Structures are given as structure tokens and as C-alpha cells.
Amino acid sequence: MSGILNSSVGRKFAMALSAFFLMIFLVQHFAINILSVFSADTFNEASHFMGTFWVVQYIFQPILILGVIFHFVMGMVLEIRNRNARKIAYVKYNGNANSTWMSRNMIYTGAVILLFLGLHFYDFWFPEIEVKFIDGDMSGLLANGEYRYFEHLQHKFVDVWRVALYCLAFVFLALHLLHGFSSAFQSVGANNKYTRGLRGFGKAYAIIIPLGFIFIALYHHFN
Amino acid sequence: MKLTLKIWRQKNADAKGQIVEYPIDGIEGDMSFLEMLDILNEDLITKGEEPVAFDHDCREGICGMCSLHINGEPHGPDKGITTCQLHMRMFKDGDTIFIEPFRANAFPVIKDLVVDRSSFDRIQHAGGFISVNTSGNTIDANAIPINKHDADEAFEAATCIGCGACVASCKNSSAMLFVSAKVSQFALLPQGKIEATERVLNMVKQMDEEGFGNCTNTGACEVECPKGISLENIARMNREYLSASLKG
Incomplete structure (x- = not known):
């Protein structure tokens, strides 16, 4: 058991586990964000709960950040090792003949998502941390006594360039998930009679969730 | 069929290899890919040049000895076959065909298209x-x-x-x-x-x-x-x- 992360199979397994965790988080994030389309009050209450409940703040949030870092670092380690396994490249290489573009370019789609996370943290996470842990204001309220979350969200999606960047990042997220979802199951050894159905579900997940995030960004831009 | 072959030539494991171009004529669609290489090698030997080294054995798709990365794919453009089962009818008159050894550090080139x-x-x-x-x-x-x-x-x-x-x-x-x-x-x-x-x-x-x-x-x-x-x-x-x- 000790050397499992030193093996190629073990690294795949660890990569898949972090992917499962991030895919579950994505559903939870989407479920709260979509509330903003239906009810500002419900979105505010859900956001305040997530932003102040100690289990989320001090247990889930650090695990999530570690999960993102681990997924990225392990992805880079695998990419470097894999590139080093073929020092002399083919003069002619026809990857499209046997594999999808998404499966061959996970490192690039992943890198775009990571850059997007930088913007997303700058927009939402860092201001939250500043208000809560530097200013010490855990109320979640504005000066007028209303919750700040919905207003903050709408304010961020006024700028058309920011909305465009968000939409572009979600397209890359979809490309990453189109391979990543089924790949994670294969890595943990799940390839059986349910695999075909799972692949279909994975494709639906990879399109619906990013499309939902795009819808939310556009909805708030035009409203 | 008239073809242009672009073949990886490498003198030995330590030498630096390169792609060398060979025009070839008179290739029939019913020939196997390895027969086509045999014809090229006969031409090269006749001219006093070094023939292209490539792996082959049973030529029946059983032994797995023939390798070759052909036009960007192992065993060429057909699916579910080895290189010895690849027929020249898969190519068109005037085509350029890239022929390279299988590439991986764990498969070092011994000579030309032969890998260890x-x-x-x-x-x-x-x-x-x-x-x-x-x-x-x-x-x-x-x-x-x-x-x-x-x-x-x-x-x-x-x-x-x-x-x-x-x-x-x-x-x-x-x-x-x-x-x-x-x-x-x-x-x-x-x-x-x-x-x-x-x-x-x-x-x-x-x-x-x-x-x-x-x-x-x-x-x-x-x-x-x-x-x-x-x-x-x-x-x-x-x-x-x-x-x-x-x-x-």
C-alpha cells in the first residue's frame, strides 16, 4: 500500500478520486448558483449559509482547495512523465485517427480552467475572505441591511468581457469533462455492463453543467 | 501505382536518424506493405545502397513482429491488422507515405525501422x-x-x-x-x-x-x-x- 502513489496505476487512481470530488463539488456549486435565477432571497440565504457554516468553511473548503491543487499538480506530474516517455517525436502523427481531441489535450483544457479559477477567486473568493476574515464582518449584510451576495453576483456580470471570459472557460470545462468523466471511472477500474450508460450520463453531465453556468452568467448580464 | 516514401533511416542505435525520400513505381494494390518494402530494398541493393531494415517474421498477422508507424498510425490506416496484413490498395497513386519506427524510450531504435x-x-x-x-x-x-x-x-x-x-x-x-x-x-x-x-x-x-x-x-x-x-x-x-x- 505504501508505494501506491509511486506507481502509474496508483497515480491514475489518485487523479480519478480527486476528479470525482471536484465533479461532485461542481454539482453543488451549480445547484446554489441556479437559485439566483429563481429567487434572490433564496440565493442570499443559501450563500450566507455556505459562507458562514463552520463545517463548510473550515472542513469542506480547505479540502476543496487541496483537491484542486492536488488535481492540478498530479496532472502536471503525469504530463511531464508522459512527455519524457517519448523523447523523439513522430514526424507524422495522426492522433485524430484513434482518439478524441479532448482526450489528448486534457492538460490544456485543465490549464485554461485553472486560469479561470484565478479570475473567479479574484472576483468572488478573495473579496469574501477579506470581508469575513480581515474586516471580521460575518453578517453578510450591506449598509442598507440587505444581504450582499446577490448584488455582488449581479455587479460582477455587468462587464461584457468578464461574461465572455466566464462563458469561454465553461466551454473548456465542458471539453475537459467530456473526457474526464468517463476516464475517472475507467481509472478506478469501473468498466462493465454499465459503462455505456455511464458514458452517456457523463456526456450529458459534461454539457449540461457548464451550459447551466453559461446560462446563469448570461442571465445576470442581461437582467 | 507510383508513390513517394519518406522513411526513417538510422545507421545504428547511437546514430542520429533522419527521414530519407525514396520514389517507387510499379506497386500493385494487391501487394502487402512489406512486399512493397521488399521491392524498394531490391532496388536499393541493385543500386549498391544499404537496404531499409525492418522487422518481419510470419507475415500472417500472428507473430506481432512487424511494427512500423505508417502515415501517423501504427500498422497504417487500416484497423484490426498488423503491417504484414496491410495492402497497398489502401493507398492511392501519387501518395506520399511516411514510414517511421514505433516511438517510445522503452522501444529504442536498433536500426532504421527496427526497434528493441x-x-x-x-x-x-x-x-x-x-x-x-x-x-x-x-x-x-x-x-x-x-x-x-x-x-x-x-x-x-x-x-x-x-x-x-x-x-x-x-x-x-x-x-x-x-x-x-x-x-x-x-x-x-x-x-x-x-x-x-x-x-x-x-x-x-x-x-x-x-x-x-x-x-x-x-x-x-x-x-x-x-x-x-x-x-x-x-x-x-x-x-x-x-x-x-x-x-x-
Whole structure:
């Protein structure tokens, strides 16, 4: 058991586990964000709960950040090792003949998502941390006594360039998930009679969730 | 058929190789790809030039000896075949064909298109066998009842000819399809279960030591495999490995 992360199979397994965790988080994030389309009050209450409940703040949030870092670092380690396994490249290489573009370019789609996370943290996470842990204001309220979350969200999606960047990042997220979802199951050894159905579900997940995030960004831009 | 061949020429393992262009004429669609190379070599010998070195043996798609990366794919543009089964009818008059050796650090070039695939042998030696006591009380394998589904899957895994197309097609130079086929053919049968734990641990360890890359599930290996070895074998090997690691 000790050397499992030193093996190629073990690294795949660890990569898949972090992917499962991030895919579950994505559903939870989407479920709260979509509330903003239906009810500002419900979105505010859900956001305040997530932003102040100690289990989320001090247990889930650090695990999530570690999960993102681990997924990225392990992805880079695998990419470097894999590139080093073929020092002399083919003069002619026809990857499209046997594999999808998404499966061959996970490192690039992943890198775009990571850059997007930088913007997303700058927009939402860092201001939250500043208000809560530097200013010490855990109320979640504005000066007028209303919750700040919905207003903050709408304010961020006024700028058309920011909305465009968000939409572009979600397209890359979809490309990453189109391979990543089924790949994670294969890595943990799940390839059986349910695999075909799972692949279909994975494709639906990879399109619906990013499309939902795009819808939310556009909805708030035009409203 | 008139063709332009762009072939990787490399004097020996230490020399620097390069692509060399050869025009060739009079090729028939019914010829195999290796026959086409035979004709080229006869021309080169007649001219007093060094013939192109390439691997071949049975020329029946059985031995897995013929390799070659043809126009960007192992074994060329046709699917489910080895290079000796590739016919020239897959190409058109006037085509340019790139012919390169299988590329991976674990498959070093020996000369021209010939690569050293002994890393596969070392992986096999690490665990691709069963230890049977043949002192006289051995049970006949055919006398042991085996579930039909398991027997079929073990047989399919055992059809792997170890040609290395999986490594050559993989963008990561991963050998997991080969290793998983060898692990699966034993893991599915009662005779193989006895040494299953150490087998998968030792074979994966040897695979990693040989310098093959990590599988990222692109599926290129399954598409290019001349024997249609399925990705299910890689999933099975992953399960076997994780279970063996927990036991170990």
C-alpha cells in the first residue's frame, strides 16, 4: 500500500478520486448558483449559509482547495512523465485517427480552467475572505441591511468581457469533462455492463453543467 | 501505382536518424506493405545502397513482429491488422507515405525501422506466467470447470501478440493495454489466481521501471490494436492492482 502513489496505476487512481470530488463539488456549486435565477432571497440565504457554516468553511473548503491543487499538480506530474516517455517525436502523427481531441489535450483544457479559477477567486473568493476574515464582518449584510451576495453576483456580470471570459472557460470545462468523466471511472477500474450508460450520463453531465453556468452568467448580464 | 516514401533511416542505435525520400513505381494494390518494402530494398541493393531494415517474421498477422508507424498510425490506416496484413490498395497513386519506427524510450531504435521491444519480454518475465508443479499429480487444465464468460474473456486477452502498437499509438507511450492483457488472461482463470497478487504488482513495477508513460484513457491503444484487445482489461488490471496493493 505504501508505494501506491509511486506507481502509474496508483497515480491514475489518485487523479480519478480527486476528479470525482471536484465533479461532485461542481454539482453543488451549480445547484446554489441556479437559485439566483429563481429567487434572490433564496440565493442570499443559501450563500450566507455556505459562507458562514463552520463545517463548510473550515472542513469542506480547505479540502476543496487541496483537491484542486492536488488535481492540478498530479496532472502536471503525469504530463511531464508522459512527455519524457517519448523523447523523439513522430514526424507524422495522426492522433485524430484513434482518439478524441479532448482526450489528448486534457492538460490544456485543465490549464485554461485553472486560469479561470484565478479570475473567479479574484472576483468572488478573495473579496469574501477579506470581508469575513480581515474586516471580521460575518453578517453578510450591506449598509442598507440587505444581504450582499446577490448584488455582488449581479455587479460582477455587468462587464461584457468578464461574461465572455466566464462563458469561454465553461466551454473548456465542458471539453475537459467530456473526457474526464468517463476516464475517472475507467481509472478506478469501473468498466462493465454499465459503462455505456455511464458514458452517456457523463456526456450529458459534461454539457449540461457548464451550459447551466453559461446560462446563469448570461442571465445576470442581461437582467 | 507510383508513390513517394519518406522513411526513417538510422545507421545504428547511437546514430542520429533522419527521414530519407525514396520514389517507387510499379506497386500493385494487391501487394502487402512489406512486399512493397521488399521491392524498394531490391532496388536499393541493385543500386549498391544499404537496404531499409525492418522487422518481419510470419507475415500472417500472428507473430506481432512487424511494427512500423505508417502515415501517423501504427500498422497504417487500416484497423484490426498488423503491417504484414496491410495492402497497398489502401493507398492511392501519387501518395506520399511516411514510414517511421514505433516511438517510445522503452522501444529504442536498433536500426532504421527496427526497434528493441525486449522491455515487453522483461515485463512478461516479471509475472506473466503460472508456476505449475509437473511432478505427476497436476490436474489437467481441461478438467477444471471454468465459467464460459471468464474463459472467453481470458482467451480474448490471451490473443495479444505483444506487437507494441498500443505503446506506439499512445500519446503517453503507455504499455497498459499490453500489460493488462497479460494480467487479465491469468487473473480470470483459477490457475492464475494463486499468484495474482504478486503478478500484477511485479508486472506494473517492471512496466514503470522500463520507462513507459502513464495511461490517460485516450483509448488510442484499443483502436489500433490488431487483435482488438479491449480497454476493459486495463480497468481489470487497475482493480487487480489496487486490491493487491491493499493486501500487500
